[in-house]
């Protein structure tokens with residue numbers, strides 16, 4: 472008598488709880504890819520914005536981006552620049 476107990480290789484029971492991620496409960500920020508900053512959304516990385524005064528819509532002035540101050544990047548508001556969320 473042989474019971475057909477097929478014991479599969481331990482694929483399911485692969486408890487990969489190896490202590491590699493021991494960073495408490497912080498997880499990386501998805502918005503900035505854990506960089507803490509991302510490309511400025513106002514100037515789209517151009518460092519300047521096209522400012523067109525209403526009284527003269529033809530003339531467009533490139534102005535220094537007030538959001539990033541010309542750095543082309545802005546601090547991630549999701550993780551406040553840390554790259555990780557507590």
Ligand SMILES: [Zn+2]
Nearest residue numbers: 511514536539
């Ligand atoms: Zn900007």
Ligand SMILES: [Zn+2]
Nearest residue numbers: 500503547550
């Ligand atoms: Zn972030």
